[in-house]
Amino acid sequence: xAVVSQHxxxxxxxxxxxxxxxxxxxxxxxxxxxWYRQFPKQSLMLMATSNxxxxxxxxxxxxxxxxxxxxxxxxxxxxxxxxxxxxxxxFYICSASGxxxxxxxxxxxxxxxxxx
Amino acid sequence: AQSVTQxxxxxxxSEGALVLLRCNYSSSVPPYLFxxxxxxxxxxQLLLKYTSAATLVKGxxxxxxxxxxxxxxxxxxxxxxxxxxxxxxxxxxxxxxxTPLVFGKGTRLSVIA
Numbered sequence: 524x525a526v527v528s529q530h531x532x533x534x535x536x537x538x539x540x541x542x543x544x545x546x547x548x549x550x551x552x553x554x555x556x557x558w559y560r561q562f563p564k565q566s567l568m569l570m571a572t573s574n575x576x577x578x579x580x581x582x583x584x585x586x587x588x589x590x591x592x593x594x595x596x597x598x599x600x601x602x603x604x605x606x607x608x609x610x611x612x613x614f615y616i617c618s619a620s621g622x623x624x625x626x627x628x629x630x631x632x633x634x635x636x637x638x639x
Numbered sequence: 640a641q642s643v644t645q646x647x648x649x650x651x652x653s654e655g656a657l658v659l660l661r662c663n664y665s666s667s668v669p670p671y672l673f674x675x676x677x678x679x680x681x682x683x684q685l686l687l688k689y690t691s692a693a694t695l696v697k698g699x700x701x702x703x704x705x706x707x708x709x710x711x712x713x714x715x716x717x718x719x720x721x722x723x724x725x726x727x728x729x730x731x732x733x734x735x736x737x738t739p740l741v742f743g744k745g746t747r748l749s750v751i752a
Contacts, residue, residue: 555737566729566744567683574737616682618740626671626690626733628740632682 526550527619529631536607536638544602544634546617552597553619557628558590561614573600597621607638641666641732645743653751658702658717660746662730665711672713673731673740674704683729689713700724725750 526549536542546556555574559567571587573579573594581587589611591603600619604611616633646661664670672689687698694706704715713730727747731740 557739564747567742569739569741572737572739620737626688628733630675630683630685635680 525627525629527553527617527629527631529615529617529634531634532632533635534637536636538608538638539606541603541605542607542636544604544615544617544636546600546602546619546631548598548619548621548629551619551621551629553600553621554597555621556594556600556617556619558592558600558602559616559618561616561633563614567616570602604636607636609638612636612638641670641734641738641741643730643732643741643743645728645730645746647746648744649747649749651749651751652720654722655719658715658720658724658748660715660728660730660748662704662713662715662743663711664713664730664732666732666734668734671733672704672706673733674698674702674713674715675729675731677727677729677745679726686715686728720748720750722750722752724748 528547530545558570561567570585571579571581573592575597579592594600618628618630620628642665644663674686675683686702687696689696689706697703702717727745729745730743733740
C-alpha cells in the first residue's frame with residue numbers, strides 16, 4: 524500500500540514551452556503533497572507544499588509563477604513548469620502524506636526533465 | 640527549525656566491512672527520523688524510520704540505525720557491506736503533522752571489491 528505514481532517518468536521539451544508533471548496517490552488520500560527537485564549529485568530541495576483545495580506554499584527562492592502547483596483532489600497534484608529553460612532541467616520528485624500514519628511521506632519515482 | 644547534517648559526502652568501504660554513515664539532527668521537538676537510499680536515476684527507497692518507539696531501528700537489506708537523543712544522532716550501520724549497497728544515502732527529519740521532510744546533503748557509499 525501507500526503507492527505514489529508520477530507521470531511522465533521522463534520528458535524532454537524545448538526551451539520556452541511548458542511541461543506538466545502529475546503526481547498521484549494510488550491507494551490513499553493525500554491531504555498534503557510536497558514537491559522536491561534534485562540536481563545531479565545533490566540532495567532533495569523542497570520546492571513547495573500543497574494541501575488539497577488550497578494554494579501551495581512555496582519555499583523561499585522558488586518562483587510560484589514559474590512552477591505552478593495544483594492540488595485539486597485528494598489523489599492528484601500537478602506541477603507545471605512554465606516557459607521552461609535549460610536551467611530547469613532537473614529531477615522532480617513528489618511525495619504525499621495523508622490519511623495514514625501522520626509521520627509518513629510516500630515518494631513517487633521521480634520525473635526527469637530535460638529542457639533543450 | 641529542523642536540520643540534518645550528514646558527515647562525509649563520500650564513504651568508501653571494502654566488501655564485507657562495516658558500513659557507518661553518520662547523521663546528526665537538529666529539532667525543537669521530538670523528531671521522526673528516516674534513512675533513504677537512492678540508486679542512480681531512481682527515486683528514493685525507505686530504509687528505516689525512527690518514530691519514538693525503540694531507539695534501535697532495523698530496516699531493510701540488513702541496515703539498522705540507533706537514535707541517540709543525547710548526541711542528537713541517528714547513524715546508519717550495516718555489519719557487512721555488499722557491492723549492491725553502493726548508492727546515495729539520505730538522512731531526513733520531520734516533525735509530526737504535515738511538515739515536510741528535511742534532507743541532509745547525502746552520503747555516497749562506494750563498496751570496493
